[in-house]
Amino acid sequence: MAARNRGYFEARNILALNLVSSPGSGKTTLLERTLRDLGEEMDFYVIEGDQQTTNDAERIAALQVPVRQINTGKGCHLESDMIYEAVRQLDIANDGVLMIENVGNLVCPSMFNLGEQARVVIISVTEGEDKPIKYPDMFHTSQICLINKTDLLPYLECDLERLKNYALQVNPDLKFFEVSALKGEGMEQWYNWLRSQRNP
Ligand SMILES: Nc1nc2c(ncn2[C@@H]2O[C@H](COP(=O)(O)OP(=O)(O)O)[C@@H](O)[C@H]2O)c(=O)[nH]1
Ligand SMILES: [Mg+2]
Structure with a gap:
């Protein structure tokens, strides 16, 4: 089913x-x-995954962006058949950008390919x-690592180089944006990467 989603996105x-x-994490x-x-630059669509509530979908809908909320109930991750159904409902235009916010969980979502082009x-x-x-x-299955909440660094003892070195131990190809x-702050690098992923 993930391959089917991928084919649809490619086509x-x-x-x-x-x-x-x-x-x-933000x-x-x-x-x-x-x-x-x-x-203004990209035609966005969003799928939100949470066990319960439509809170995140409401935050996205407030920006006039088409969105579908998936509630997984007792489930801990999104799966490709859920994406298939939500994509059908969203009716995404050609050349669009689909952002899938997975269920907050550092374990299970890593095991389920949704047909995405990249994992962030x-x-x-x-x-x-x-x-x-x-x-x-x-971290091993992602291509991009966004390190968020850098505005809080002055109040913490977080060593960014250490964090990156740990991540590189499990994935030497990982790219970071702070x-x-x-x-x-720092959003322009992320935006440039997004631009680079789109085919003209
Ligand atoms: N200080 C700070 N707080 C942030 C940042 N990004 C998100 N947050 C806060 O972190 C909390 C969770 O954010 P949310 O976007 O709902 O996280 P999600 O669960 O990953 O979708 C909220 O209180 C946000 O305001 C950030 O860059 N800096
Ligand atoms: Mg959220």
Whole structure:
């Protein structure tokens, strides 16, 4: 089913990204700022995954971006058949950008391919530098690592180089962007990467 999703995205030149992280690292905040800043440039669609509530879908809908909420109930991750159904409902235009916010969980979502073009793992500076080696699968299967909440660094003892070195131990090809989704710092690198992933 993931391959089927991937074929659909390829045929329509849709860039589909799978955003994964532990709960609260800032996925929705990152999406909100990205949609606001690049809304003129890219045609965004969003799928939100949470066990319960439509809170995140409401935050996205407030920006006038088409969104579908998936509630997984007792489930701990999104699966490709859920994406298939949500994509049908979203009716994504050719050349669109689909942002899939997975259920907040550093373990299970790593095991389920959704048909995405790339996986983006978000880790915030409050989580502890060693999470990449404690939960290696998520970092191993991602191409991009956004380090979020850099505005909090002055109040913490988080060593960014250590965090990156741990992540590189499990995935030497991982690319990092340091951002504050809340304050908007560092977002331009992330935006440039997004632009680079789109086919003209
Ligand atoms: N200080 C700070 N807080 C942030 C940042 N990004 C998100 N947050 C806060 O972190 C909390 C969880 O954010 P949310 O986007 O809902 O995380 P999600 O669960 O990964 O979608 C909220 O209180 C946000 O305001 C950031 O860059 N800096
Ligand atoms: Mg969220």
